[in-house]
Amino acid sequence: DAGITQSPRYKITETGRQVTLMCHQTWSHSYMFWYRQDLGHGLRLIYYSAAADITDKGEVSDGYVVSRSKTENFPLTLESATRSQTSVYFCASSEMGGTQYFGPGTRLLVL
Amino acid sequence: AQSVTQPDIHITVSEGASLELRCNYSYGATPYLFWYVQSPGQGLQLLLKYFSGDTLVQGIKGFEAEFKRSQSSFNLRKPSVHWSDAAEYFCAYFDDYKLSFGAGTTVTVRA
Numbered sequence: 001d002a003g004i005t006q007s008p009r010y011k012i013t014e015t016g017r018q019v020t021l022m023c024h025q026t027w028s029h030s031y032m033f034w035y036r037q038d039l040g041h042g043l044r045l046i047y048y049s050a051a052a053d054i055t056d057k058g059e060v061s062d063g064y065v066v067s068r069s070k071t072e073n074f075p076l077t078l079e080s081a082t083r084s085q086t087s088v089y090f091c092a093s094s095e096m097g098g099t100q101y102f103g104p105g106t107r108l109l110v111l
Numbered sequence: 112a113q114s115v116t117q118p119d120i121h122i123t124v125s126e127g128a129s130l131e132l133r134c135n136y137s138y139g140a141t142p143y144l145f146w147y148v149q150s151p152g153q154g155l156q157l158l159l160k161y162f163s164g165d166t167l168v169q170g171i172k173g174f175e176a177e178f179k180r181s182q183s184s185f186n187l188r189k190p191s192v193h194w195s196d197a198a199e200y201f202c203a204y205f206d207d208y209k210l211s212f213g214a215g216t217t218v219t220v221r222a
Binding site (some may be wrong): 058097 | 153154208212214
């Protein structure tokens with residue numbers, strides 16, 4: 001019973017490359033979220049999904065793409081990585097209106 | 112716009128001393144409020160939440176928080192801190208489907 005997992009945990013990439021961060025949850029929660037954490041900003045929402053095949057933008061969605069073909073998976077893709085996307089990325093899941101449970105995070109460095 | 116503010120970026124406290132972390136909210140109706148803790152290199156863990164009812168909320172790890180509508184505050188307290196309480200603490204409010212976070216307060220515990 002892993003709960004919510006993220007992979008990779010650490011990633012170094014170069015500017016312009018495509019990067020995909022994976023998120024998997026075992027609770028069958030309907031909602032899933034991607035946040036980024038930067039010093040002085042707390043966590044900011046990138047994208048969220050209310051169910052399979054339903055996604056919507058958060059406050060910092062530029063440069064990111066998501067998909068959700070299965071309830072348990074919610075990958076986040078950086079189409080062409082930029083240095084400003086160096087951050088720690090957290091995935092979370094919840095039932096509608098319920099407590100959000102967070103994954104351990106992915107530390108991404110864009111050189 | 113609705114928001115939460117954490118006025119203290121960093122707090123240092125002695126082991127065994129009391130701790131209070133401030134959170135102010137800006138919200139017209141009764142907000143759903145949360146406190147999360149993030150230990151170094153870890154994801155976020157829910158400490159407690161307030162939806163309605165009793166204004167004093169008990170959480171895990173000996174933490175409590177008090178909702179004060181007159182002061183628009185939801186401060187987190189612990190009577191006696193342990194070295195393991197060194198972490199970053201985030202206040203958040205629930206807005207329809209998502210969480211919006213404050214910038215966080217880093218707590219350092221000195222021996």
